[in-house]
Amino acid sequence: MKIVMAIIKPFKLEEVRDALTGIGVHGLTVTEVKGYGRQKGHTEIYRGAEYAVNFLPKLKVEVAVPSDIVKKVIAAVTGAAKTGQIGDGKIFVYPIEHAVRIRTGETDADAL
Amino acid sequence: MKIVMAIIKPFKLEEVRDALTGIGVHGLTVTEVKGYGRQKGHTEIYRGAEYAVNFLPKLKVEVAVPSDIVKKVIAAVTGAAKTGQIGDGKIFVYPIEHAVRIRTGETDADAL
Amino acid sequence: MKIVMAIIKPFKLEEVRDALTGIGVHGLTVTEVKGYGRQKGHTEIYRGAEYAVNFLPKLKVEVAVPSDIVKKVIAAVTGAAKTGQIGDGKIFVYPIEHAVRIRTGETDADAL
Amino acid sequence: MTNKIWLRAGLPALIAATIAAVPALAEGPTIDKGDTAWMITATVLVLVMTVPGLALFYGGLVRSKNMLSTLMQVFYAVAMTVLIWVIYGYSLTFTGGSDFIGGFSKAFLSGIAPDSPGGTFSVGVAIPELVFVMFQATFAAITAALLLGSIVERTKFSAIALFIPLWLTFVYFPIAHMVWYWAGPDAIDAAAKALEAADAAGKAAAQTKLDEALADAGYLFKAGAIDFAGGTVVHINSGIAGLVGALLVGKRLGYGKELMPPHSLTMTYIGAMLLWFGWFGFNAGSNLEAAGSAVVAFINTFVATAAAGLSWMFAEWIVKGKPSLLGAVSGVVAGLVAVTPASGFAGAMGAIVLGLIAGVVCFFFCTTVKNAIGYDDALDVFGVHCIGGIVGALGTGILVNPMLGGTGVFDYTIAKVGEYSFSTQMTAQVTAVVVTLLWSGIGSAILYKIVDILVGLRAKPEEEREGLDINDHGERAYS
């Protein structure tokens, strides 16, 4: 199993969620994060103080899936999260060795 | 070493923390997340607008532990976080290659 | 490729960011987390109720980098985040199998 | 023309006078410090009901990325209105001239000294005119601010900065003049007394004088429409202007698709309660003295509001299954709006009924009707203020009836309460509603178009996405 972790623009969440359910993935976990990268931030001014804000609000979406559908998941996320503008985000995939559903104790594939 | 990452119900944090210290795990990191899965959300109504809210507040608990105690950790978390109702959450385990304690520079096992 | 995940003290973020850009790493994702470990928390009192607060605010910094520079990254983060006092935090490194830049579809090294 | 004159002041001035034990001195009206104290207080209450009151009521309902832009727009409307008002707005509104607009004789407040007396609704009772000037300034300010609720979260600040002064000048001042400008009680009372006193020879001349005094008033005032504290001038006016704005500016990106929950109902609650608080100045202050119908308006502003808050809440509980806080406070505002024109005229029990109706009607409108039509009036300015204002304007025509516990309408030409006639009164009320809807609806539409051409109404999509706080003002509300 793998976890597909995607950093996306906040307003894209609903579309990504729909794309995933579209391919049969019905569970995911979302975290509010701040991202730093090529996309340039903005300047904020509070009286005399000017700040260049480089950390932009993003969402981190984590989905645990069977290894065989990772490609489909990546495609789905990419398709839904893409705007073509700088800051669309990244997808990272890493392996997991165990998965457990706390409620039932089911493990691995059954737990996803 | 592994990181045991558990998605749990927010009010279960204290119990999970106690269960872990009970088995000698004295460090963990918690993140507020929103989860989507089988557990159905609720409807919110603001004047004319009705929203079906499917993302529910959860906590993500990450614990880095030596590989040999992973099973015990899983058992401890499962035991503490379980309510038996939908939405209890998941546990995912993935490997880490290095661990460093910033303060001392100690690495791997000593760093946990 | 690896993800270097560091738990640091909040006010150290700017220094860590500078250290990373200093070694040519121009992307990272930050999450507000709460940490539990050796560093003791503080007591809060609200009228009759006294709480020992053991979870302290930390920042989780995640950087995806090519495997070959992991050591440099660890060194940079350690150098910048260290205060020498308990609670400086940890660094964990884990492997990633794929990386994708959503905007362009570029993968792996090009995506970082 | 008729020599009857229907007046906004509900309570017989003589009662007021005796209550207040203020003798009408030969050398003109006197000023009682109790009245001055009350009117200064009432004025600051109306200010606080707008900033921060209305600003928070609105701000809590938007997403946090647009919080500052909402607060800022309301503040701007207030500050700009205050300046325009003392420079020429007061003069255009409260001096004679035509039936539709006044003149510039009091521009820059010229001729108004600290001790210049301003008429009230009681013969021989005055307050410092400068206090009246500022009391009315706060009315213009909140009206301008109210309409913004329908176009928040997507309209450029520069557009609003330009729209506000135009709208006040071409829409608010004329309507306020039409409804509220008149010669005042002392002028009419004097002319009427002169007519009585006049011998056969002088009768004709005296009659002309009286007719002139009566003719020196706004169009709707002369039509006999009664609006104690601004149902037409403030609420219907801003409500329709808001709807037109919502239609011309268009829907917010993602409206209907994305979740757009209020970012802080706590702020909305604070705002609503400050609106209630300040509205006592708005309604009871509109009597211009601490007596008579001030007390009537005061109690009605309590009971109608409580009734409307509960009726919306219970309606929602029954229809949607849960009583929401947003519903309850929306009902509060609906009740305040509806009772505004009626506050000095209706009896307490009549006000309760009015509140109960307003709460249910506005609930139905903001939920069912709005969704059916599908426009994006972001904060329901139309559904609450325009609809509630119409309920109030028509309700006033009914509840003023002494048979229903109302105060009746005072006729200065005969120095007592006039006969109540349902048809006459309702005709006048309907006229006021229709004229206001047309003037403000059409006028606002033209002004929005002009602004759109000059600076553009709508923010860029990516700016709207990221939020107006950062893009229009370079700040974030919360860190």
Added chain:
Amino acid sequence: MTNKIWLRAGLPALIAATIAAVPALAEGPTIDKGDTAWMITATVLVLVMTVPGLALFYGGLVRSKNMLSTLMQVFYAVAMTVLIWVIYGYSLTFTGGSDFIGGFSKAFLSGIAPDSPGGTFSVGVAIPELVFVMFQATFAAITAALLLGSIVERTKFSAIALFIPLWLTFVYFPIAHMVWYWAGPDAIDAAAKALEAADAAGKAAAQTKLDEALADAGYLFKAGAIDFAGGTVVHINSGIAGLVGALLVGKRLGYGKELMPPHSLTMTYIGAMLLWFGWFGFNAGSNLEAAGSAVVAFINTFVATAAAGLSWMFAEWIVKGKPSLLGAVSGVVAGLVAVTPASGFAGAMGAIVLGLIAGVVCFFFCTTVKNAIGYDDALDVFGVHCIGGIVGALGTGILVNPMLGGTGVFDYTIAKVGEYSFSTQMTAQVTAVVVTLLWSGIGSAILYKIVDILVGLRAKPEEEREGLDINDHGERAYS
């Protein structure tokens, strides 16, 4: 019975009269616009002290998942009280009948015209009765809202919706009638004068008349208990009702185990400061005219509050090691509560001492005692309002003593301040405290039980876990 009458009004009415230079006209009491202006202002101050004041003070202390439910419950209490009050509450409270409850003669405010004069505490001085009606409405409203603080975060909204009207009817109205209802200064003054004037023949009859006038009052009023602005009626009453509620509803899930920190002490601070702000209307307004003991109550509401805020803060600093903001603002409320019954009677220095004591006593109670006993009075309604109210009620009996800078108690039958007797006064004070504790404690217990049977008091465990905002109201406070 005695023909002495102890009166809530601290200051000799004649002084008040001369200060105010209001002549007592032959044809009945006159209304001064300064008094009307002040009383309208005072009334809206009491409203704002409740919503949003009290609502925020309470709301800030709960967890964010219960914020809206807390705000909503307070609003509901206010709105429902206002309607019930004008329909029958005022009549039951402020008309004669028995020593324990009034009648329905003024139900629906029947017979009260905009210009009906309502008595004050000065002979010959009146205010519009409608203003008095609403001033008192705000007292009933805040009392009903106060008790909710002990049962928030776990009690169903439907239970509260039912409990409030019952509690007002069977607990608040009777107690307010017992403490505050009397025939008024003019009636007694007239009867007393008549007795003097009466010749041998008429003496007996005149004496009967006076006795009747004196007998026409509430039980505790006749017992000689003095409570200037509501120490017993408002604070002890709501405080004991709250404790009973906390015991019957039970502890919040996880109480004592989980962290339950206030979700926004900023809101609690705003609320506390608005309570102070509005309390000037509450205390100084209770004199019913802008004179005499209004000024006394005004200054005492400043100094006792400041003293109590600091005494709690310093006590905490010494005992716990740190001075907390929550401690300071809790002291503020404790001081306001304690000075409420004493405000029109004590001298400024006496008020400071009272405040210092109240702050320390309530601090000790909310920390040590409460934890020792272990009930879950969520927001310390009992520890602050009931305990603080008792400190105030007893303190008033001492500080009213002219020897201690107090004003003494005015005796209308002899038109001057009566002799001060410690034992007499304290007996009366203790009686009032005990009667209130018993009536409210027992009455509330019965009503909670009835509500529990009819709709159930307690929310389901999972609903309580998830929060009442989403489950009772379908909303979230913050997004």
Added chain:
Amino acid sequence: MTNKIWLRAGLPALIAATIAAVPALAEGPTIDKGDTAWMITATVLVLVMTVPGLALFYGGLVRSKNMLSTLMQVFYAVAMTVLIWVIYGYSLTFTGGSDFIGGFSKAFLSGIAPDSPGGTFSVGVAIPELVFVMFQATFAAITAALLLGSIVERTKFSAIALFIPLWLTFVYFPIAHMVWYWAGPDAIDAAAKALEAADAAGKAAAQTKLDEALADAGYLFKAGAIDFAGGTVVHINSGIAGLVGALLVGKRLGYGKELMPPHSLTMTYIGAMLLWFGWFGFNAGSNLEAAGSAVVAFINTFVATAAAGLSWMFAEWIVKGKPSLLGAVSGVVAGLVAVTPASGFAGAMGAIVLGLIAGVVCFFFCTTVKNAIGYDDALDVFGVHCIGGIVGALGTGILVNPMLGGTGVFDYTIAKVGEYSFSTQMTAQVTAVVVTLLWSGIGSAILYKIVDILVGLRAKPEEEREGLDINDHGERAYS
């Protein structure tokens, strides 16, 4: 010495008198209930402008980890000031003695009864002295609270707890006495009349009496400086004390390097609007009666504020490219500060000009100048209050000129408005500014040093990093 006396009261007392129709009775000044009602209201307005007004304005601008410490410091300043004021502050400030400080004759408010009349600025018009006592208490309180803005986020609470009482005693009371203490209108009027009436024989004696009456005043008052509501006493005074504090306490850790954005501009907005709201009590209340220049101060407090808010906003829009909410509300405060000394003297149009200038000057100062110099006045107490206060103090000297629509300055010795002389007036104004800057600057520096030696001014670095809320108060603002 001269027997001319320049007075703070702008409006001729006779006009006031006729407006108010208050007869100056032979048996001393009378109290009008309208004045009492207004002054009670004005006083609570000044309280609410400080807590929660100023506290929120400040609190919103700090980081959330220091929110409670900021709110707490402001509350502490208010509570402590209120107690000190009634114990000895009022006496030191408002009794005779030297030109620089009063005596202890009224310590513990001894000799002040509920009905003791306190002088106003109109001959024969009084208010209850106790009301004046508390009105002035709120001025001392806000001044003490204002200066804290420059040293928040790093100063220990214990240091502030010690500094406040010292500062009031050695800096505020003397300055307030110098500027505001005088014998009062009745004393001077009586002496002047006596002089007229006196025959050749009595002339000399009468002249001495008058000179004595005139001599019985504070140093700057006699110098002819006019400051209607506290430009020097409140704003320049706290502003310079704040700057000195910022320099002595030092910069916040990370100042200039780390981001320190306001944690809630919503709170800052609420605070600013409550400041505006309460400032009407501050300025219009400073006339001490509901008449004459109260009305002038009232309108000026509207227009100057609106003008300054907009001028800062537009200046920022032009210079920085975006109009910020923080800029607009900072302008609001700058305008309020600048109009404070001028409020009862300037005409409305003059006040607008003053506001426009104040907004731009303070904007320039808080951005360009401050950054150039590089001190860490955290919340710009110096840039807004001291600079704005100086603009106002000097502007007052110009705008009081009747030629510019000003009211002129009333001369009680000749019972009419005196000749206006630019040079005389400006000399007096400059003197007042310089004396205030020196006394407060030097005095504050000494007191900070003393406090530093006794308890230490600055929090430990790690405590400052973690935040003062947890370390000084053991609480967090939000959970």
